[in-house]
Amino acid sequence: MDESAGSASPSGIIVNACSCRRPNMHTIVSYYRLVLALLLCAPAWGGVEARQSPYKPFVLKYFVHIEVNGALGATDAFLPALNSSFSADFGSGSLFALNVTEAVSPTSRQLGYSRGYAIETSYLTGVSRGIETVVLEYADGGKHNGTFVITGAVGTSGTNEVAIVGGTGTFRGANGYTLISFAGMLKNGTLFTFAHEAHFL
Secondary structure: OOOOHHHEEOOEEEEEEEHHOOOHHHHHHHHHHHHHHHHHHHHHHHHHOOOOOOOEEEEEHHHHHHHHOOOOOOEEEEEEOOOOOHHHHOOOOEEEEEEEEEOOOOOOOOEEEEEEEEOOOOOOOOOOOEEEEEEEEEEEOOEEEEEEEEEEEEEEEOEEEEEEEEOOHOOOOEEEEEEEEEEEEOOOOEEEEEEEEEEOO
């Protein structure tokens, strides 16, 4: 057997003596510098990928109006309660298309529509806690024009926070949160106004 070709290991595998040469110091230093450079660049790459929003953070304030059996939007039930004698309105569902204005007055300049649905999740009489998904159609005649989607749990008291989970037009790629609070009641308790404060991040 030619010894220059290598030697046999105990397992019978031929080991090439030439493959065991130690790398020179120049190769080791070059490799180390390359790895260090990649590690230093990694945070910058991660920051670019994490920035999904195409614009700087800003806030939009507007008002949504709900009129019972009136002209300012429409609401209608599409699901009955599961068992009204046992769990009140739990499981009932409503569809709505409501007016959006720039000020608290329902006759102020209209900016668009709030369209969506809500499912009641409270099983107590006189208490409402709906899970809502809403598409806001918004156009202020300036730099904001398109739709954005909000979703979350909304009650009838206090301030509710829901998530902004996407959009179209100038809201494409939007994310953030919206604060919703009761703003007033008119027409002998048949017209309700809610203030929305949308924070885009």
